Amino acid sequence: MxxxxxxxxxxxxxxxxxxxxxxxxxxxxxxxxxxxxxxxxxxxxxxxxxxxxxxxxSVKPATLPTIFDVYLKTREKVASTSQSSAASGSTASKGPSAEDKAKADKLKQEGNALMSSKKYDEAIEAYSQAIALDTTNPIYYSNRAAAYSSKGDHLSAVGDAELAIATDPKFVKAYHRLGHAQYCLSDFGAAADAFERGLKLDPSNASLKSGLENSKARITNDGSNDSQHDVSTSDSGAAGGGMPNMADMLRNFGGGGGAGGGAGGMPDLASMMNNPQMMAMAQQLMANGGLGNLMQNPAVANMMSRVQQGDMPSMEELMSNPALRDLANQFGAGGGR
Structure with a gap:
């Protein structure tokens, strides 16, 4: 069995x-x-x-009804997009008007700003309005997937990542969104498959390589998922000594308006702690005793004190602190030091 x-x-x-x-x-x-x-x-x-x-x-926090609900919503969205394209006939090739595209892009930028402010529900609404105006742009689905993941709704993130891929199968960022959401749902086999599909399009993508290695490390020999295994720290995108590259992690969550852009703005700490690479870094620190040394840093100790009091600093605030910025640079330049 x-x-x-x-x-x-x-x-x-x-x-x-x-x-x-x-x-x-x-x-x-x-x-x-x-x-x-x-x-x-x-x-x-x-x-x-x-x-x-x-x-x-257990697959919690997901449940059978929520999984089924995401499947139905995804199927309905894909069917709706297909029917809309078919009904358009000869105008389908023209796509949305220039005016609609401009409005959609403005809504995307609003969504990016809302993501930076951790207003995830409002960001989702902005991206949804952008999609309503332009269903041909995979970035809008991908950004909305990032917003869903940021608020912990990884099932909805899976649906939007799949829609982004259906819209443009060559949009590499969507495969990372999909793999990340599947990983957070502990479906490591599906996560590995998503990362592998992305790597076929972009074999040198460090983020996809890292995600694939981490996912494979959580899969048992018979190919089934096993959430009891430690996350691999030997991924190709890691810095020396098995430490994940901080710059790559920031790119995964960072904003951008380009085709490979994320959901906008600096990443928030909660999103980073959902990232398999960040978890690998934390485990590496605990394994080699580096966590104790890290906590001796006054800036880090102050940050953790604030977190315990419910005051979660943004990534932009963290990186404006010289001590923490230097710490991040150390992780990116040589985690084995």
Whole structure:
């Protein structure tokens, strides 16, 4: 029995148990469903009472209904885009008007500014309005995917990254968005596949290489996901000593108006801590004792004190601090020092 199958079975069992507890299932049917849950678990070797197994197989915070909802929304969006193009007939090749493109680009810039201010819901709305005006630009879908990931809604990010790829299969940034979202959902096999697809288009892309290595490190020998494995620190885009390159990580999250641009502005700390490379860097620091030395830096200690009090500094604020900027440069130039 593959672990992927067991993950699906556990999600089904969780859904049925939730339906029993919230009253979705009638009381007359409750006993039958409980028996069915037991039979399904035994047939696939899944025991919801085994906490260690549940932790290994769980896809939370995603649930079966949310995963299915993202699938339906993605399918509807793709179908809507296809029908719109078909209905346009001979005008389809012309695409949006110059005026619509200009309005859409302005909305994208507004979304980028909102991302810099951590106003993710407002940024999503701005990107959505841009998409409504111009469905042919993959950057808008990609930027909205980044906004979804920034607020922790990685399932929606997957849907938008797929839409960006469907709009332009050669848009490399979308493969990184997709891989990052899949990685955060602990679907390391799908993440690796996304990074590999991107590398076929851009074999020298350090961010994609790093993401692929980190994803592969989390996949067991039989090809199923295993969230218990440590993140690999030997990726091709890393600096000396296995330390991920800080500059590459900033580029992953950084803004930009170009085709390869991100969602705009400097990245926020919460987004960085969702990044597999950042997690690899943190694990490397803990492994070699560097974390203790790092915390002796007064600027870092002050930052962590603020974080504990709920005051999350922006990346722009961090990089304006000479001590922290020097620290970031050290990571980018030679993490093995």
């Amino acid at each position: 593959s672990e992927k199958q067991q993950r699906l079975v556990l999600s089904i069992i969780d859904f049925l148990n939730q339906s029993i507890s919230d009253g979705t299932i009638k009381s007359d049917d409750k006993e039958s469903i409980e028996v069915a849950v037991q039979c399904i678990g035994e047939a696939f070797g899944v025991d919801p009472s085994d906490q260690q197994q549940v932790e290994r197989l």
